[in-house]
């Protein structure tokens with residue numbers, strides 16, 4: 001994922017779903033390099049909002065036993081692309097929890113490349129996206145496990161909900177494993193709200209919009225479980241959801 | 246109170262109900278028994294308005310009566326609901342107690358609930374991440390608003406929920422958990438009855454509420470049904486496979502549903518006959 005000076009094209013794998021027209025005025029992007037020393041912990045919340053568009057490119061390097069907790073709430077009206085590369089030394093731990101709420105003709109995307117370099121490192125990625133009003137929500141995520149990085153524990157849980165037929169979601173979780181003793185789980189699903197649950201709730205008297213709201217709140221909340229600013233993130237996410245429905 | 250007239254329905258274009266007629270008067274409990282696949286659950290879902298269950302003929306008329314203490318005059322009710330646009334278009338039929346007959350099948354599922362209908366599910370649905378307490382409080386208050394009543398506060402709701410959970414011997418802590426997630430079969434059925442207690446419907450359709458219950462739980466559930474629904478202004482359709490629930494909840498009438506129709510009707514003794522001799526011999 002080398003960052004070139006020239007504007008990326010569709011042929012660049014990491015930009016295959018990007019909104020290149022929206023990207024152009026934001027380009028080039030300055031890479032934000034973050035090095036977490038051995039044994040230390042850092043956390044960061046990124047909450048792009050407004051119409052201007054957001055482009056972030058993080059390069060996080062985790063020392064032995066270091067940890068990083070990254071949370072993303074993309075709910076603005078413009079294009080948002082949060083891209084993160086993380087490299088994990090022995091016993092390091094990386095968490096990415098992202099919620100993307102797209103409500104108009106916009107593209108929201110999270111792109112990640114997590115590389116387990118050392119042994120016994122852990123990475124957790126939870127991405128929950130909701131698309132309505134013709135929005136496109138994307139996740140491109142690669143977990144790489146280097147030779148010798150035994151004891152790796154990596155997970156990617158990626159789910160998207162489409163609120164209408166005009167909206168779309170693209171999810172591409174990938175694994176590239178060169179070690180033997182590795183536990184990697186990935187799950188990916190694009191769907192609509194569970195119709196059985198909606199009927200169950202309606203049968204108790206909940207109007208459809210309220211039932212949908214409750215289910216979407218629960219869905220989005222999964223991205224922020226255990227976050228340091230969990231309550232604030234959740235409140236902001238619920239307010240954004242409210243505006244969508 | 247509930248009048249089902251020549252009802253026909255299809256599921257995925259397959260005819261399941263084939264001209265079913267049944268009348269339940271206020272104060273009555275009717276049991277519906279019948280072989281697997283007869284259409285019992287389909288009847289429950291059609292009454293509840295489940296999408297995918299298409300009514301192809303007949304009618305269902307619902308005449309809920311007012312609960313004691315629910316005596317609001319229509320003018321006040323109208324005032325209470327003014328300004329709340331979510332109530333627009335619901336019509337006057339939701340204010341139970343005016344002796345008005347409601348065309349049940351014309352209402353959306355949540356409107357049927359507000360009109361006083363409760364559906365106890367054969368297979369209660371799990372909803373991860375949504376707690377029972379939150380879901381039920383919103384449900385009850387949505388019903389109350391639709392009827393022009395003031396919503397309950399958090400404290401009032403919890404008191405009510407605690408009382409009904411105790412009635413059904415369900416640990417109140419379970420209601421703080423996500424809806425039905427990780428509940429055993431029996432706990433799900435007891436939770437259905439706790440919900441019924443909280444929502445206090447005029448009419449309940451209970452689909453195999455007894456399946457998955459051990460003997461002790463069966464008695465608790467039976468007593469719960471009696472406590473909540475055995476009232477002069479309420480009615481119950483009790484769908485069951487087994488006679489044993491009817492030892493606790495004595496039905497006024499027992500019907501046999503086979504191949505989409507009511508094929509036989511009798512008193513409580515019919516359930517014993519069915520248990521002893523099977524459907525084939527009795528029908």
Ligand SMILES: Nc1ncnc2c1ncn2[C@@H]1O[C@H](COP(=O)(O)OP(=O)(O)O)[C@@H](O)[C@H]1O
Pocket residue numbers: 256257259261279280281282283284285286287288
């Ligand atoms: N979703 C469905 N799609 C197709 N057929 C269904 C569906 N649900 C029920 N049926 C069929 O409808 C008939 C009646 O089912 P049901 O009402 O569940 O019976 P009961 O509750 O009396 O056992 C059965 O033949 C069943 O296979």
Ligand SMILES: [Mg+2]
Pocket residue numbers: 285286287367452453
């Ligand atoms: Mg059934």
